[in-house]
Amino acid sequence: MTTGLAAQHTARAARWIDILLRQFPELLEELAPGRHGATAPSRTRPGTDGGTAPVRLHVSDTIRDITDGVVELEEAVREKLGLGRPARADAPERLRRIAGLLDDVTAHPVLAGHVLDECRRMARRCGRTLGTPETLVRINGRCPWCDSVSLRALPAWRTVICVNPGCRCTDEECGCVNNPAHRHTWAETGWAQLAEESGADPREIATLVDDVHEGEAA
Known part of the structure; x- marks a missing residue:
């Protein structure tokens, strides 16, 4: 892979990061109390409050997958660039930090391809979970x-x-x-x-x- 192609990959990765930054908060809202019929009783263990909203497992799984993926991606990027382990932060902040390193990633074609693949995968999974048929x-x-x-x-x-x-x-x-x-x-x-x-x-x-x-x- 040439450096020119790597630059294309990081430019495309930046677009997917932007999409993910806009969509990820919507996943968190999907789990917020009061969404999707919070007043309806859910199946709970005896002795627990049956009026709480049921856990939407597919949303929770997607949040965990994306959160873990972003952590692993930032660590891989920083390791390749010789920057050491990143400070703890939530997924959106880590995504912004990754976006800030994309210019440096361009010098590492294999890494650039990996960053694009992961950002695209996570953004598309986020969209599918939210029921977004097509991203504009x-x-x-x-x-x-x-x-x-x-x-x-x-x-x-x-x-x-x-x-x-x-x-x-x-x-x-x-x-x-x-x-x-x-x-x-x-x-x-x-x-x-x-x-x-x-x-x-x-x-x-x-x-x-x-x-x-x-x-x-x-």
């Missing part, structure tokens, strides 16, 4: 129709959309003209033109799509 990933550039920074990629669908609810195009065959719930979309064949008109990078869009397919194949 921000694309640089402005929508050619509404000039908003509202372009998002849906990697699994190989599509870019404008998420601005007020955006309307001039294509009479596009659903956004008459249906407020419809969003203007660009299929893969339209990415080059979209990049030219919006300032987006077609390579960035393709990279995000590749991330999804690589993650599913892993």
